[in-house]
Amino acid sequence: MAFRSDEDKVAYWKENLSLLVKLLIVWFVVSFxxxxLFVDVLNQIQFFGFKLxxxxxxxxxxxxxxxxxxxYxxxxxxxxxxxxVNEE
Known part of the structure; x- marks a missing residue:
């Protein structure tokens, strides 16, 4: 379960961090x-009887x-x- 080369290890972590950044951006946009930020605009829309x-x-x-x-x-x-490097 080791990387084939140091280049693979670096590429793996770059892709991992890129995925994390993208998911954190989604998390931030949804929560904040x-x-x-957009609660007043969204509150004009009803969703299941509640303001969006x-x-x-x-x-x-x-x-x-x-x-x-x-x-993720x-x-x-x-x-x-x-x-x-999968566990299967």
């Missing part, structure tokens, strides 16, 4: 953007966070297979 901005601040962000965990898991499993 939808829950705080309120819903994102209370529940929507949590659903997105859980989805991000599964996205799937992408990292694919990355592990690509570089031959």
């Amino acid at each position: 953007g939808a829950g705080i 901005g309120f819903w994102f601040a209370q529940q929507g962000a949590i659903y997105v966070f859980v989805a991000l965990i599964f996205v 898991m799937a992408k990292m499993n694919a990355l592990d297979r690509k570089y031959g």
Whole structure:
């Protein structure tokens, strides 16, 4: 379960950090953007009987966070297979 070369190790971590940055940007936009910055605009839209901005601040962000965990898991499993460091 070792990297084939030092270049593979560097490339693996670059791709890993790139994925993390992208997911953190989504996390920030959903939590801070939808829950705080754009709450007034989003509150003009009803979602399941609640104002959308309120819903994102209370529940929507949590659903997105859980989805991000599964996205990260799937992408990292694919990355592990690509570089031959998967546990299977």
